Amino acid sequence: MFDVTEFDVTVFGVSKTDTLSTPVSDHPSGGPMSPLATAPSPATSRARAERAAEPPTAQRVVIRTRAEYEQVLRQLSEASVARHFDAFVDVPWDDPDFQVRKDDPRWVLPAHADPIGAHPWYQALPLERQIEIGLWRQANVLKVGLQFENVLIRAIMQYVFALPNGSPEYRYLSHEATEECHHTQMFQEAVNRIGADVPGMPRALRALAPVLPMLVNSVPVIFFLGILAGEEPIDHTQKEILRAAENLPPVLARVMAIHIAEEARHISFAHEAVKLRAPHLKPISRHLTALVLPLLMRYLCDAIMVPPREFWERFDIPEEVKNDLFWDSPQSQERLQNLFGDVRMLAEQSNLMTRASRKLWRKCKIDGPASRYRSEPPPAFLSAA
Numbered sequence: 015m016f017d018v019t020e021f022d023v024t025v026f027g028v029s030k031t032d033t034l035s036t037p038v039s040d041h042p043s044g045g046p047m048s049p050l051a052t053a054p055s056p057a058t059s060r061a062r063a064e065r066a067a068e069p070p071t072a073q074r075v076v077i078r079t080r081a082e083y084e085q086v087l088r089q090l091s092e093a094s095v096a097r098h099f100d101a102f103v104d105v106p107w108d109d110p111d112f113q114v115r116k117d118d119p120r121w122v123l124p125a126h127a128d129p130i131g132a133h134p135w136y137q138a139l140p141l142e143r144q145i146e147i148g149l150w151r152q153a154n155v156l157k158v159g160l161q162f163e164n165v166l167i168r169a170i171m172q173y174v175f176a177l178p179n180g181s182p183e184y185r186y187l188s189h190e191a192t193e194e195c196h197h198t199q200m201f202q203e204a205v206n207r208i209g210a211d212v213p214g215m216p217r218a219l220r221a222l223a224p225v226l227p228m229l230v231n232s233v234p235v236i237f238f239l240g241i242l243a244g245e246e247p248i249d250h251t252q253k254e255i256l257r258a259a260e261n262l263p264p265v266l267a268r269v270m271a272i273h274i275a276e277e278a279r280h281i282s283f284a285h286e287a288v289k290l291r292a293p294h295l296k297p298i299s300r301h302l303t304a305l306v307l308p309l310l311m312r313y314l315c316d317a318i319m320v321p322p323r324e325f326w327e328r329f330d331i332p333e334e335v336k337n338d339l340f341w342d343s344p345q346s347q348e349r350l351q352n353l354f355g356d357v358r359m360l361a362e363q364s365n366l367m368t369r370a371s372r373k374l375w376r377k378c379k380i381d382g383p384a385s386r387y388r389s390e391p392p393p394a395f396l397s398a399a
């Protein structure tokens with residue numbers, strides 16, 4: 015029998031002290047740079063001068079040298095070798111406890127981590143209907159996740175094609191693509207076993223999927239931010255579910271625990287790739303990227319978190335409930351803001367939080383305090399703990 019405690023979340027990268035998700039110091043207090051740091055470049059001096067003109071922020075801009083960046087990539091590559099998972103070895107799909115049953119109340123959506131699960135309309139439904147919606151909802155989130163991963167794998171292949179011999183980026187990104195292939199297999203197998211014929215992303219984004227990987231060479235910072243926009247909401251939600259989970263379906267708990275463990279490395283990489291490049295963008299590019307960032311986060315978050323049209327039609331959900339859920343009620347607004355604490359931290363650290371972009375974060379309803387460290391639990395969780 016599978017024991018969920020075997021997948022203690024603190025082992026898998028959820029804990030504050032996780033070393034995979036924080037592979038190097040970010041020097042948030044403005045402390046001394048690593049001995050690997052080199053003398054500041056003109057771009058660095060310009061970034062610092064511009065930073066002085068910004069309002070005070072919770073996080074300081076972090077200037078990464080290429081040597082520091084490559085050292086992180088080597089650490090991440092070694093971590094990928096030391097701990098990795100196979101979709102058909104590490105998930106016991108045929109274990110009796112892993113079978114998906116349509117009468118299993120553990121598929122009811124958790125109120126603490128899913129806006130649908132928290133809504134009185136959902137909670138008033140008969141149990142069988144709550145389970146049916148829960149199965150469809152979880153399957154669709156997994157499907158969107160694997161579609162994002164598919165785009166990322168194709169972009170990685172395109173990006174590494176032109177890298178020079180000996181590049182640490184080549185090795186790390188190949189590990190990441192390998193892991194994402196396993197995730198797509200694992201997620202698709204879970205969708206198949208749930209048995210809901212879900213579409214995943216909204217139709218418009220599915221139509222764009224063939225061209226998105228091409229962005230990686232022309233606008234790498236925006237592409238890496240887009241990857242984060244796909245990874246952060248899923249990762250954050252899965253951590254929220256696992257942190258407070260008492261009675262999850264074992265198959266879902268296992269898939270989420272494996273994903274969170276490997277995603278910690280992927281998100282670390284995306285943060286480092288942005289921190290290496292963004293502070294050195296030309297002022298116009300930096301300001302434009304800063305403006306694109308909250309729009310990208312909000313658009314792609316909605317693509318993941320808000321179910322597609324098929325969901326609302328299939329379950330005949332009233333319009334006012336839909337509006338409440340995403341994101342009109344005070345609780346769902348707070349939930350939306352909490353998804354992006356780590357990205358706000360990255361925006362501050364990579365000099366992408368400008369006066370104008372700060373207004374756009376507010377307009378997109380995803381403003382709020384920046385995390386002090388990666389994966390910092392939201393205030394509501396801390397006060398409940």
Ligand SMILES: [Fe+2]
Nearest residue numbers: 163194197277
């Ligand atoms: Fe993944």
Ligand SMILES: [Fe+2]
Nearest residue numbers: 194245277280
């Ligand atoms: Fe990933």
